Amino acid sequence: MSSSWWSEVQMGPPDPILGVSEAYKRDTNPKKINLGVGAYRDDQGKPYVLSCVRKAEAQIAAKKLDKEYLAIGGLGDFTKACAKLALGDDNEVIKSGRNITVQTISGTGSLRIGANFLSRFHTEARDVYLPKPSWGNHTPIFRDAGMQLKAYTYYDPKTCGFDFQGALNDISKIPEKSVIMLHACAHNPTGVDPRPEQWKEIADLVKKRNLLVFFDMAYQGFASGDIDRDAWAVRYFIEQGHNIVLSQSFAKNMGLYGERVGGFTVVCKDAEEAKRVESQLKILIRPIYSNPPMNGARIAATILNTPDLYKEWLGEVHGMANRIITMRELLVANLKKEGSTRNWKHVIDQIGMFCFTGLKPEQVERLTKEFSIYMTKDGRISMAGVTSGNVGYLAQGIHAVTK
Amino acid sequence: MYLLLLFVSPPPICCSSWWGGVQMGPPDPILGVSEAFKRDTSPKKMNLGVGAYRDDHGKPFVLDCVRKAEALISSKQLDKEYLAIGGLGDFTKSCALLALGADSEVLKSGRNITVQTISGTGSLCIGANFLSRFHSASRDVYLPKPSWGNHTPIFRDAGMQLKAYRYYDPSTCGFDFNGALDDISKMPEKSVIMLHACAHNPTGVDPKPEQWKEIADLVKKRDLLVFFDMAYQGFASGDIDRDAWAVRHFIEQGHNIVLSQSFAKNMGLYGERVGGFTVVCNDAEEVKRVESQLKILIRPIYSNPPMNGARIAATILNTPDLYKIWLGEVHGMANRIIKMREQLAANLKSEGSTHNWQHVIDQIGMFCFTGLKPEQVERLTKEFSVYMTKDGRISMAGVTSGNVGYLAHGIHAVTK
Numbered sequence: 123m124s125s126s127w128w129s130e131v132q133m134g135p136p137d138p139i140l141g142v143s144e145a146y147k148r149d150t151n152p153k154k155i156n157l158g159v160g161a162y163r164d165d166q167g168k169p170y171v172l173s174c175v176r177k178a179e180a181q182i183a184a185k186k187l188d189k190e191y192l193a194i195g196g197l198g199d200f201t202k203a204c205a206k207l208a209l210g211d212d213n214e215v216i217k218s219g220r221n222i223t224v225q226t227i228s229g230t231g232s233l234r235i236g237a238n239f240l241s242r243f244h245t246e247a248r249d250v251y252l253p254k255p256s257w258g259n260h261t262p263i264f265r266d267a268g269m270q271l272k273a274y275t276y277y278d279p280k281t282c283g284f285d286f287q288g289a290l291n292d293i294s295k296i297p298e299k300s301v302i303m304l305h306a307c308a309h310n311p312t313g314v315d316p317r318p319e320q321w322k323e324i325a326d327l328v329k330k331r332n333l334l335v336f337f338d339m340a341y342q343g344f345a346s347g348d349i350d351r352d353a354w355a356v357r358y359f360i361e362q363g364h365n366i367v368l369s370q371s372f373a374k375n376m377g378l379y380g381e382r383v384g385g386f387t388v389v390c391k392d393a394e395e396a397k398r399v400e401s402q403l404k405i406l407i408r409p410i411y412s413n414p415p416m417n418g419a420r421i422a423a424t425i426l427n428t429p430d431l432y433k434e435w436l437g438e439v440h441g442m443a444n445r446i447i448t449m450r451e452l453l454v455a456n457l458k459k460e461g462s463t464r465n466w467k468h469v470i471d472q473i474g475m476f477c478f479t480g481l482k483p484e485q486v487e488r489l490t491k492e493f494s495i496y497m498t499k500d501g502r503i504s505m506a507g508v509t510s511g512n513v514g515y516l517a518q519g520i521h522a523v524t525k
Numbered sequence: 526m527y528l529l530l531l532f533v534s535p536p537p538i539c540c541s542s543w544w545g546g547v548q549m550g551p552p553d554p555i556l557g558v559s560e561a562f563k564r565d566t567s568p569k570k571m572n573l574g575v576g577a578y579r580d581d582h583g584k585p586f587v588l589d590c591v592r593k594a595e596a597l598i599s600s601k602q603l604d605k606e607y608l609a610i611g612g613l614g615d616f617t618k619s620c621a622l623l624a625l626g627a628d629s630e631v632l633k634s635g636r637n638i639t640v641q642t643i644s645g646t647g648s649l650c651i652g653a654n655f656l657s658r659f660h661s662a663s664r665d666v667y668l669p670k671p672s673w674g675n676h677t678p679i680f681r682d683a684g685m686q687l688k689a690y691r692y693y694d695p696s697t698c699g700f701d702f703n704g705a706l707d708d709i710s711k712m713p714e715k716s717v718i719m720l721h722a723c724a725h726n727p728t729g730v731d732p733k734p735e736q737w738k739e740i741a742d743l744v745k746k747r748d749l750l751v752f753f754d755m756a757y758q759g760f761a762s763g764d765i766d767r768d769a770w771a772v773r774h775f776i777e778q779g780h781n782i783v784l785s786q787s788f789a790k791n792m793g794l795y796g797e798r799v800g801g802f803t804v805v806c807n808d809a810e811e812v813k814r815v816e817s818q819l820k821i822l823i824r825p826i827y828s829n830p831p832m833n834g835a836r837i838a839a840t841i842l843n844t845p846d847l848y849k850i851w852l853g854e855v856h857g858m859a860n861r862i863i864k865m866r867e868q869l870a871a872n873l874k875s876e877g878s879t880h881n882w883q884h885v886i887d888q889i890g891m892f893c894f895t896g897l898k899p900e901q902v903e904r905l906t907k908e909f910s911v912y913m914t915k916d917g918r919i920s921m922a923g924v925t926s927g928n929v930g931y932l933a934h935g936i937h938a939v940t941k
Contacts, residue, residue, distance in 0.1 A: 126807040127750055127781055131659050134817035137824060140610065161606060169604040176602075183599060186592075188585040190577060191795045194556065227643070227827035234826050243547050262825035334543055365543055379607045380832035391542040401550035408553060409678035410650050411643035415831035416796035 138258055139498060146496040154494035155512050157503035160310070160475045161379060162442055165509045170442070172377045174434040178424035187420070192413045194404040196225020200419040203426035204385035208339060208353055208370055215360060219393035222400040224386050224407070225414045228379075229340045229371030230259060232386040236336060236367050237267035238406055239388070244334060246299040253277070253289075253303065255500065257310045257338075260303065274302070277312045282468035282480045284314045290327060298332040304359075306339035306368075307352040308474020311502040315345070315473055321355045325362050335364050340371040345474045347443030349375075349436065365389045372422050374475065375439050381418025446475065449508040453477075456517030464524060477503050485523040493519035554674055558912050567910035571928055573919035574912050576726070576891045577795060578858055581925045586858070588793045590850040594840035603836070608829045610820040612641020616835040619842035620801035623765065624755060624786055626773055635809040638816040640823070641830045644800040645756045645787030646675060651802045652752060652783050653683035654822055660750060662715040669693070669705075669719065671916065673726045673754075676719065690718070693728045698884030698896045700730045706743055714748040722755035722784075723768040724890020727918040731761070731889055737771045741778050751780050756787040761890045763859035765791075765852065781805045788838050790891065791855050797834025862891065865924040869893075872933030880940060893919050901939040909935035 136144070142158030164170045195201065205216055205223040215221045226232035240250070250269045252260050253276035261271055274296065275288030296302065304324075309315055316324060328335060337356050343349040359366055365388075372383040388403070390396040407413075425431045454466045469477055481489070481501035489495045495516060497503045508516060552560065558574030580586045611617065621632060621639040631637050642648035656666070666685045668676050669692035677687055690712070691704030712718065720740075725731055732740060744751060753772050759765040775782055781804075788799040804819075806812045823829075841847045870882045885893055897905070897917035905911045911932060913919045924932060 126811060128659065128804070128806055128811055128815050130661075131811070131814045131818055133814045134821045136817075137610070137820065159607075169606050171602075171604055175605075179599070183595070186587075188587055189591075189794055189796045190585050191575070191789075194553070227831070230825070230828040244543065245546070259825060259828070262821075266822075266825045373607075378605055380605045380829065382827065382829075382831040388544070390544060395542060395544050395547070398547045398549045399544050401552075402547055404553065405550045405678075406682075408646075409675060409682045410647070410826070411798065412646040412675070413796065413798075415643070415798040415834065417833035418831065 142496050142498055145490075149494050149496075151494035153515055155496065155507060155516060157495065157497040157507040160374070160504045160506065162374060162377060162475070162506040163509070165445060165511070167507070167509050167511070170377055172435065172438045174425050174431045174438060175377060175421055177434070178421045178428070178431055181424055181428075182420050189416065192225070192416050192419070194407050194413050195400065196414045197416065197419040197423055199427060200423040201225050201385060203423055204370060205387055207349065207426060208342065208356060208368060208385075208387065209360065210350070210353070210357055213357070213360070215389055220390045220396055222388050222390065222396045222403065224400075224403055225419050226369075226384040226386045227411070227414060228373050228382040228384040229338070229369055230263065231382065231414075232369035232371065232384040233260070233263050233338065234267065235386045235403065235407060236369055237264045237269060239403060240301060240334075240336075240367070241268040242406065243402065244301065247297065247301065247334075249297070250301040250303060250336070251296055253305065253309070255311060256303065256305070260338075269301070272300075276309075277314060277478065279480065282314075282478060283471065284316055284320070286316065286320050290323065293324065293327050293331060293333075296331055296333060300333055301336050302328060302333045303336045303338060304355070306337045306342070306356050308341035308345035308476070310340065310474070311476050311498070311500060312478040313472030313474050313476045314478065316355075318354065321358060325359050325364065329362065329364065335359055335366040337366055337368045339368060341374055341474050342370065343375040343436070343439035344443055347440040349439065360389060365391065372418070376422055376425065376435065378418050378421060381421065382415055383418035383422050446505045449505050449513060450477065452510065452513045453508060453517055456514050457521055460517050460521035462521045462525065475504055475506055477505050479503055479520065481520070481524070488523045489519050493522070495519050555914055558914055562912040565910050565912070569931055570910035570912070571923060571932060572912050573923040574914060576790065576920045576922065578790060578793060578891070578922040579925070581861060581927070583923070583925050583928070586793055588851065588854045590841050590847045590854060591793060591837055593847055593850070594837045594844070597840055597844070598836050605832065608641070608832050608835070610823050610829050611816065612830045613832065613835040613839055615843060616839040617641050617801060619839055620786060621803055623842060624758065624769055624772060624784060624801075624803065625776065626766065626769065629773070629776070631776060631805055636806050636812055637803050638806065638812045638819065639801050639803040640816075640819055641835050642785075642800040642802045643827070643830060644789050644798040645754070645785055646679070647798065647830075648785035648787070648800040648802040649676065649679050649754065650683065651819065651823060652785055653680045653685060655804070655819060656717060656750075656752075656783075657684040658822065659818065660717065663713065663717065663750075665713065666717040666719060666752070667712055669721065669725070671727060672719065672721070676754075685717070688716075692725075693730055693894065695896065698730075698894060699887065700732055700736070702732065702736050706739065709740065709743050709747060709749075712747050712749055716749055717752055718744060718749045719752045719754060720771070722753045722758070722772050724757035724761035724892070726756065726890070727892050727914070727916060728894040729888030729890050729892045730894065732771075734770065737774060741775050741780065745778065745780065751775055751782040753782050753784045755784060757790055757890050758786065759791040759852070759855035760859055763856040765855065776805060781807065788834070792838055792841065792851065794834045794837065797837065798831055799834035799838050862921045865921050865929060866893065868926065868929045869924060869933055872930055873937060876933050876937035878937045878941065891920055891922055893921050895919055895936065897936070897940065904939045905935050909938070911935050
């Protein structure tokens with residue numbers, strides 16, 4: 123028998139984010155709370171399948187469609203609507219046909235296609251600048267694609283807010299043509315977003331520095347509850363002449379998580395360039411997975427293209443965002459009630475799924491060990507895991523480890 | 526007469542184009558055939574390009590067991606939470622069981638790790654990347670000559686080097702057994718050898734069992750890492766155990782293989798993207814190490830795989846009634862293909878062709894390597910609107926009792 127092929131393969135570390143859920147599952151404490159993964163929960167702590175999704179599924183099932191391969195770039199009805207959602211209905215980019223939008227395997231798949239595309243065709247620079255901190259998976263995505271990771275100041279731990287001056291300072295030093303990653307809304311993991319006037323200055327500076335902008339928009343609609351408001355930064359940059367690349371995910375805002383629905387867009391100079399870029403995207407995608415999964419894209423396309431369902435969806439996204447905002451307010455109120463004298467305003471100021479509590483690793487560890495409250499080591503909590511039923515216990519625990 | 530003064534908004538002040546240097550890429554050779562077919566207006570046109578099964582009316586076929594499984598799943602009103610990075614457990618277990626067989630020692634020992642993948646391509650890509658990262662003993666992957674076109678960019682983009690071993694014999698339209706053995710005997714130790722488990726794509730030419738035995742022996746002597754691509758289990762002979770025979774024989778002989786499986790064809794799940802990637806390890810401890818690294822590799826590609834198709838496949842594989850229906854439907858699809866092969870050969874005879882078309886019947890699976898030359902293929906397309914890939918490969922699935930006569934007519938016309 124051949125000596126083992128894999129004897130040198132080391133045990134790898136568990137995924138920091140998904141590892142939290144695994145530890146939570148093993149805990150037997152009835153009061154345990156999982157504030158790890160960013161998946162929305164209703165006020166009973168249960169996964170939530172949107173009503174518009176169920177209706178769309180029923181419509182699709184009734185049509186008894188076949189299961190033939192999609193095109194390499196995905197379902198046309200989906201990609202068109204996906205671009206419209208991000209850019210706006212009457213956007214000049216779409217009218218000119220100067221975007222290419224392909225269907226991807228949710229946000230991760232989109233980022234990876236983008237990273238690979240940059241690696242292959244953006245030869246002027248290998249450097250991708252991520253905000254500090256950024257979503258943990260950004261790093262291996264770009265690294266495995268052959269890019270070099272760098273960072274710009276973003277989060278200010280003193281204020282638990284945006285370090286605007288620090289960001290501008292770092293961005294002003296980024297070498298020309300480098301890639302800069304911007305979170306379009308609901309920054310992950312901090313929940314800290316620039317204000318519109320700050321975005322304007324950033325857009326100006328990025329143009330001066332001649333940087334290639336990569337927007338990651340995983341939470342459109344989920345941040346403020348308004349899909350146009352959440353896309354404002356993306357649209358502003360495009361109006362200012364930035365030919366961006368953009369990743370979109372429908373995991374959170376449509377609750378399509380495991381169906382893996384996303385899009386990757388390259389804003390090109392013109393329609394002719396879009397055709398060249400499209401051909402190369404297809405060549406890149408074909409040896410990774412040939413063509414994308416159909417089910418989720420059909421659901422998303424049905425919702426986006428059916429006025430009644432679209433309206434219903436907007437309402438449900440608004441509802442999810444509102445529950446999160448309510449939980450933020452409840453958490454702060456409860457912390458006050460517990461007697462905490464710390465400033466918890468950032469819990470309300472931050473936006474989206476996550477809250478960067480400001481808790482230190484030792485405090486996080488105590489929260490987990492003594493209270494069975496699970497979160498990532500950086501003190502990030504998923505507000506989606508907070509309910510009116512457990513917010514009191516959460517406040518109790520946080521106060522206990524911070525007083 | 527009024528002069529209409531149109532206010533032309535100035536073009537956006539773009540940063541100079543980022544993608545000025547991006548060239549137009551060539552169209553995919555296989556998918557490009559379908560695009561050309563779509564543009565053709567001839568009522569007699571035939572698409573023998575892509576390997577997607579068609580019924581005898583030329584229509585896509587969604588399996589009855591699939592529809593039943595979907596109804597079952599829908600009634601459960603399941604949520605859409607993320608699957609694990611390695612996919613749906615009910616799927617991966619039954620996927621491995623299907624390939625390896627119920628009495629597999631590998632399964633009993635727990636010495637396989639099987640992850641859900643994005644159909645066959647996704648499985649091969651994960652495998653190629655895993656080899657690239659962890660099989661440091663060699664960069665070389667040996668593909669049979671010819672092989673599926675997409676194998677090459679899959680391994681190349683993963684950082685491996687492509688090489689080839691003789692496989693197809695154009696003079697017989699069959700297997701070049703001695704040529705293959707000769708080339709395999711010269712492969713450097715620890716190289717990776719790609720083997721098509723059954724229904725070789727694009728030729729339809731499979732080794733006979735006694736030939737597989739000699740290949741397995743030689744591969745062991747050369748100490749090669751075997752990568753099996755099984756995209757057509759059940760679809761080749763109509764019998765899922767028979768089609769998995771080579772995979773199981775190699776494992777019994779002690780080869781710790783890596784294996785890609787697809788459910789695109791045998792379950793008709795094409796666009797749902799259902800597949801599996803398996804590494805047969807030394808023992809259960811090694812499995813844990815390999816599994817951890819597969820997850821680290823997968824997470825920055827797509828995080829976790831799509832749920833819908835895996836749920837369908839798992840339901841079918843794990844529900845005895847549905848499993849039985851499925852076996853019958855796979856058998857039916859394979860039989861229709863075999864019948865079309867027989868009819869094509871018979872029609873070519875009645876057209877008066879004096880060529881030897883035995884290979885059309887001897888070859889197995891979705892594809893037939895006709896032996897047609899590029900110029901003949903071009904004539905078939907231009908004069909008869911019959912579409913196939915330039916290498917003379919036709920998808921038998923695109924042949925029906927309604928068009929087999931026309932196909933024979935065209936093939937005879939360009940080969941007489």
